[in-house]
Amino acid sequence: MADDTNVNLRKIQIYSVFVRNHTAEGTLKALEADLPRIKTLGTDFVWLLPINPVGKVARKGKLGSPYAIQDYRKIDPAQGTWTDFQHLADQIHQLGMKLMIDIVYNHTSRDSVLLKQHPEWFLHDEQGNLYNKNPEWSDVAELDYGNHDLWDYQIETLKQYAAVADGFRCDVAPQVPLPFWLAARKEVEKVHPNFVWLAESTGGDYIREIRGKGFWISSDGEIYRAFDLAYDYDIDQDWHDYLNGKTSLATYVNVLNHQDLMYPANYIKMRNLENHDHERAHKIIANENDLINWAAFSEFQKGATLVYAGQEFGLTHTPSLFDEDKLSWKRQIDLSPLIRRMHELSQDEIQVTGTYQVHDEGNDIVAVTYQQKEAQRLGIFSLQSKGGIVKTTLDDGEYHNLFDNKTITVRNGIIHVTGSPIIVEN
Template identity: 45%
Template sequence: MAELSPQAVVDEFFLKNPEFGLDVTLKELEYELDNDESGSEVARLFRKAAYLAEHYPNEERLNELLKLFDEFKRLFGEWKLAECIFRRVGEEVINPKSYSLTVIYMDPTGLRKTVIYEVFPRNHTEEGTLKALSNDLERIKNLGVDYIWLMPIYPIGEEGRKGTYGSPYAIKDYRSINPELGSFDDFKAFVDKAHSMGLKVMIDIVYNHTSRDSILLKEHPEWFLHEKGRPSRKVPEWSDIYDLDYSKKELWEYQIETLKFWARYVDGFRCDVAPLVPLEFWKRAKEEVAKVKKNVVWLAETVHPSFVKWLRDRGFKCHSDPEMHQAFEITYDYDGRERLEAYLRGEKSLSHYIDYLYIQDTLYPAEYVKLRFLENHDIPRAASLFKDELRLKNWTAFTFMLKGAMLIYAGQEYAIEKQPSLFERDPVDWESGDERFSKFIKQLITVKKRLECDKQRVYLAKEGVAVVECSNAVGIFNLEGKVGNIKLEVKGKDLLSGKRVKSKKGTLEIGFEPLIILRPQ
């Protein structure tokens, strides 16, 4: 991963020479429109072309890009890609510099096809720096993901630090880069390189608390939650932080200005324990950030329902998932995860989890987007939970097909079992990964882009066998390694194996591999 690939060199050259880069990318687009069956490579090239067009706003090239975009919509209408609009600024005589690019908000359908790749910069590489991480961008891009989410990149507090290096969520300064990761120039170079490849960048926002020796605590101790005259916290186990007090309106202004600063560089915010911060703050923050950049995606780390109740029972305000959709496009699926965990512990049946997916579809706003995941930095690796390879494949494919955006935590794509420590230097052991599973993940990402799952039905055809029915496909997932038949009328091509699948008299014999069958049009 440390070596700079030929493609990465080309991408960097294009970034420095956007006129030439745009010409080449437009030619690539013309070719891929005729040859890319899935539309994923075309979509990636459009994102890259749009980024280069911002740096080289040539009238002729913009018109050419618009024509290609119309052809893309005709061929791949199911993509619902965020539309690019080139508009004249002012009433002067047309010249290339009077054009600018605006990207409309992605609609829920587009966000539900989104794949986010989570990275812990300290532990992603042996070097543990942003420069080293940038050398892995080409591999990440080639998976087909849309966003790369950087876990907190800020300086870490020392007082009460957990472990040797501390939690990246105990932040000392919201407005600077952790020097262990590199400089601010390194951060900007990383973002520029990601953008040149068609990747969007999301950063972590941790606004419930700071480290116990933060700049804010030193300069504005009155902005913090206090108990018996001393800074305090809502969760005693979070011993390396103090909580902020959002009854102080001056704090709102400071935090919003910080968000507006970072929005100049990034494309999305993942907001840590967002329900513990007032919803009205998030609504106003979103409005203010939109004045700087209109296409920022907001992802809320909502929390387990049991945690919501525990906080409320102790007198603290904590918002529910449906409430958070007033300000956020995407919320975590920890409400579903709580039921899944009860099943995995053997306390509840699989239907206890499957049935809850219907509740989500009726309880949430119609435009809701959940972030589906089998793992992240706070929960065990999927490969450590599902030791059997076929069970892991079925659960992974099932989660990919559920309505919502999808999260991959770095290393998950190689079925790596060991979870990196949050408090130590503990690099991902890439050598222990399974290359075959990485190809499977890449295949699932391509398939997800083709699925039309806004209208979805999820049920158990028999105990241990889940069926996901979408508008253009049906998925069959043997989650418990069962044998036998299920009642299902189905005919079409399995997008994972390439084989034709057809039931006989409404009955299908189940196998051990997952199936995602494209319905005939």
Template identity: 40%
Template sequence: MNYKENLTESIYQVFTRNHSAEGTFSKVTKDIPRIAEMGFDYLYLLPFHPNSEKGRKGDLGSPYAISDYYAVDPAYGDLTDLQELVESAHNHGLKVMIDIVINHTGRDHRYTIENPEYYYHNEKGDFINRVEDWYDVYDLNYSNQALRQELIDMLTYWAKFGIDAYRCDVGSLVPVDFWVDAKAAVREVNPDHFWLAESCHGEFIFDLRSRGYEVASDAELYQAFDCLYNYDIHDTLLPTLRQELGLMELKKRYRYQEWSFPSNYLKLNCLENHDQPRIQGVLRDRIANRNWTAFSFFNKGLGFVYAGQEFFSTKQPSLFTKDLIEEMHQEDHQMDFIASLINMKKSGFIERHTRYEMILNEEECLVSRYETNEEYIYGIFNVKNINTKINIGLDDGLYNDVIIGEAFTVEKGYIDLASEPVIFRVKK
């Protein structure tokens, strides 16, 4: 797998506990044909290991407070059930990504008894963590070389099991040199293994660094990872979605990515995930939802959907108890629309592009453009559903939207903004 191919890919995120009433691997397996039919490349599973009981949050505990890296939560099934899920995904053309949570463990992980030296301690010798709100975990200390080898062994185990990709929780808090070594070891098992880091918000990095902790920036993480979260712009994206900010600052932040990261940088274009509010709950408008969703798939980087997003879910399910996504599988959905966006993403121009840019304009809409050797491909996203014309500098004539196949007119260089997103090609 290479950078150009990665640009065309998309991820579908599932929390097994809340994906069905049963909350099992088997029910996720039964849903794989639907997920695959939309065209996704990766099925991403939140942590499926047993949760620690000591200090747990809620009645079932956080999946990010893990008590055993090699086991699965018996409520989900067993390793055979997980193997069947992985095989079904592979048979349907999906790769499987799992959450790797090794900044910390749950407070009753066996390491706390057998290897207490693997953790941070205060002056009294008590276990500690660096983020006060994460009171159900203890942080691992990577100055211990034996710990590093234990975790590399665990990562190679799951790669041998058939897992194709890792999403690494708070990847910024684990030393970059460890990730480099782990990636090299795992790629001995699977050379195409894909690495996604949950990189951190800038203020979070600033706060921990000011307290003397080592925290990696996005630029540093690209030494080890293929793709990072878009949290570097999230502090602008979220208030923009809430219409607390105009679009100009967000446009500038997207353009800034183009020169602040390596030339082959990849970002995960997630509008929502298990830690963030539902996009439909923020926008309360389906036209705006469709425009932002289309932009997130057109924008350079990986596409992303959190289960329920395709059903316009407004509910952000709890991580700490059973909290079913009630909208799943209802007739009211945008699965066909998402499938068309994924098909657009795979149609070739993103992979062949020689230049991508967010076009800075004064209008409250988003305009982006790819350039290949043969053509320009424009995306116009009327995220605020404004009724106006914009000048995009094109010759007058008839152009065809590639999403729904309808024609529109450019007259005197201007285009009437449609309520729906528009993507079209212009020959050079």
């Protein structure tokens, strides 16, 4: 992990916006009207999916993926101008939030400025044809960081954005060599001290596949040397296996606890139930009470939090990355108060630096403890809305549920669970 990463970044909540689909207009200017509402959720960073022009060659869908970028240094004219980008950043800052933008440095579109000007900066096979490590990404051309002139260009671009933004979410970060990221971080720090770096890290199967082809790809243990935060993809398959009944809660709990031992002490995971690449949480967790428990549990875990636009209202449709697909803001369930409350709790020191452990309590009930000297905070979440009991070391008596303000009784070292989240402390 970056040695100077501040563990207070565990307090942050990131709100992810796909500008093209977020409003009817699909522009940077139109997004500004929604910023006050976004702020009320407890948002610290507004993360914009790529806002650059999209390539036309080999485009997927009518509008193309925002991750097939034609020119890193320009703003998509359909979304606005560089002035609009700066104005949006100013509005975000005035509301006390920060701006994070998407950086896509593993590849460009197949008609990009860089490919036209510097074809030698791209991967080619033995016949001289463009080569992709991931053949599914047929709309992009992958860059070759063996050329250090490419490093200079990319870092200069980062410095231009760092003069406006406060953080980068780096797409497919592990496939870009770690030495590049270390050099980039050092240079960006000169423009914007305390800049925040989030890596879209990846899981073990994909790491094995890419390394098997003879290419660089970083594990989370490596990526933390240059980045402040990393995705939770290292255990994403374990989570889906539990949701789909392929494995037990005990197995899932074990991998969560293992995370806390295998990474540096100041590691920060970005916890999330959904993002632009995955199905909506309410789609895969249909029961609303289950969803409430999962949302509370996710945000109570050690690390930062991601909210994908529309998640707060339980939207079930995953917007297309390739075609116009405006968000429908019709509320299925309003999780806004939950998100706001869990963010408030995450600001407390015990959840930032306290000793953390996850426990399988049986009957699909999970407990999370934070311990700091004599202080203990206990969260209990019924992931399938079942009742049960949880044994605790808290003294017998009545406690205030920090989640919903109800009274929780501890008797004979036992808390009775009825299906709703419980958060208590001594």
